[in-house]
Amino acid sequence: MRKKVLSMLLAATMALSLLAGCGKNTEPDAPASTSTAKTETSTGSSTAAAEPADTPASAVYKGEVNQQTYPISKEKITLTYWYPNASSMGTLADYNDSEFFQWLEEKTNIHIEFIVPAAGEESTAFNNLFITGELPDIMYTQPQYHMYRDGMDAAIDDGYIADISEHLDWAPNYVSWLNSIETAKKDVYTDSGKMYGFWSFWDNIEGGYADQGLSIRKDFLDKVGMDVPTTYDEWETVLTAFKDQLGIEAPFYTSKKGIDHGEFMAGFGIAPRFYQVDGKVKFGPMEDSFKDYLTLLNDWYKKGLLDPDFATRKSTGVAADNDMMLNDKVGSLIDWGTRMTDAYISRGATNPDFWTVAAPQPKKSASDPDPAWREVNNNYRDIQAVCLVVNKESEHLEEAIRWIDSFYAKDVYLNANYGIDSEKDIVWREAEDGHRIGIYDFRYSNPDGLDSATVAAKYWAKNPPVRCEASQIEQMPPERAASYAVWSKYEPKNYIPVTVTMTSEEKAEYTQYYTDIEAYIEENEVKFIKGERSLDEYDAYRQTLKDMGIERCIELQQSSLDRYNNR
């Protein structure tokens, strides 16, 4: 008998250790009790649209006059700043090595301890902040990727994130921006009239820029004697020439998902996932044109016009693998404006003729009207898809808010975008009318031999809350700056703003369906493109999506969009 008991026990121990071994994902003892003290408001009860609080008036236009008093803190304090920009650091070891942040520390008397999660692990790292209960004082978030699971309102209701609308008296510069941009209020308040954080703006540009788009190798085009293509047929001719005449490995580079972010498919009147037409939510893969688009890609894949290894590329987003770009293996791709030509040269492109130019969104025939801009990246509008949020429990709540608010004052954001005052005529120079222009050679042929990414990280702040894209564009040679004009000529409509939010109930139901749907779509799109699944089965594929609940997901997207439109 005893032996049996013992063996049972042993078995249990083994099994349990196995369990525990596999159970890396179970979250033990979330220290929720530590911060439960204040708000016991249940999450997600915020469906009822509360009256947004009135934004205080401001006599200042867009932070022209800095209304903060410095230093912000009499004693030196340290704030922790979650700053998921590991891939933008260049060779910098710590963002405190940045001249701008050193200057800001001196001005504000606030030391910043940067917490930089590993590149590619940002979303996971963001989720983990909430589980460990050790939120940094300030978090730089791109809400598409870094979002509290139950949404913006819940993050505030659950007591993690400070509702900025309660503290606007500490943020006079931000308030001046809210008063200066007509459409901003709709975006900066949540459905229940709270303020999730500090959203980012563009300097002096109504509606912003498209800062990414189609890019093609001009030197290759010259070699094959062709112009920048504008229709799908022209694209095919050009890509074929790249492949046949120049032997380019990836005439058209896509991320591992095989489809673009909306730039290339826009000519088919569709978007990669959710988009809206006149307030009605649509889902790309459910549309008939999506099949046509995949048919095109499948054809191109067979002809070798797409990257034959696209499905195994690491990149899931914008921009190609660096070594492929630098070694002339890519003919065209989706890229950032700041990356064009010289950025690659400063990173070590070997070909002295290396030259990329922007290409317009292709159309089916030259006489078609221009497609809309409906890309998933939300930057091409009044506010950008970047939001700085503050830990509600922060010991230095006021200082943290004032520190962020500083970025909305002109004297600070100029330094953040162009380089600090004392770097005049080294990092930036003054134009005749007194405004700043970055010095092109300093960035792209740096006297210290730094590459362009390191220069940006060392002398500026990476994507500060007020972005002067002019700092990038104006200094560029005209043929490079032209890319922004090419990408930004499309009407920015049909996208779903990043500030559209679901309630926590909606979000829970939505994820339940959509997680599997997204995986299923990604898998099948690759198969359709590679021809592993016949496009004749597209209707069956759509039926599966319906069975998986895509229609409910569209409904949920629709109701959150409706609430947004009624704000």
Next chain:
Amino acid sequence: MKSKKPMPLIKKPFKERLRTDFKKHWQMYLIALPVVLYFLIFNYAPMVGIVMAFEKYQIKKGIFGSAFIGLAHFKRLFTSPFFWRLIKNTLLISFYGLLFSFPLPIIFALCLNEVRNKAFKKTVQTISYLPYFISVVVVVSILFDFGKANGLITNIASFFGWDGGAVISSAKWFRSLYIGSNLWQHLGYNSIIFISALAAIDPTLYEAAKIDGANRWQQTLHVTLPGIAPTIVVLLILRLGQIMGVGYEKIILMYGPSTYETGDVIASYVYRVGILDADYGYSTAVNLFNSIVNLAVLCTANFISRKVNETSIW
């Protein structure tokens, strides 16, 4: 426990026995303490988290405050379109893994055992387990390089008539590459335990066999194999216990949308919903289901083994 005679003494109560035993052997208890603590703290305490599988888990409310929703997560799992595929992929990768990577180290150890030249034997052994020390990230990078459209493996495959492009992004190749690279990496290391078991076989048995006229092959069959049989069986049972436990690390490094069809296993699914989508309640439920199946397989294997050849882990 069938004693013919009646107990001579009335058994003392458990507490008392423990106390006297503890006084007598307290050093032993002390030695065992760290291990016991380790299991309690790192393996037992976290199991409280399993309740999350039955909750609509919200970070704010914590493990004990979240709303109880019964078996809803399990219902979602069983009705998921991926459910059967996940089970199938997990089992197949495990099964093929077992099929190749279990017997081969034994065969390798047996071969090595026959080698007379000490220096040669040592060299082969060392070289064979060197790959074990390579990080799995590096191994997967090598696979990606060899498996791309014009990579080594793809070229070899094309030579034999394959025309599906890069093998690394082909669902048909996923298991072969996964198991093949595992084998390459672990063959030598996994054979160590058998080599040491072989060394422990009494040499007089071989002498006796030789006198009886057994040739090398017969010696292997009748002396060597029975000698290491207990080791083999115990290791096999332990391996069976992990049949649902395909590690997610290598999978998530290797798979992608194009290879989900054969590469997506329960562990990688848990990783996606749990870590990437922060759906902790659901991912706990999936993992719990996985562990229960695992436990059942382990118990069955052990039961069969005990019945058949009286070797078992308990």
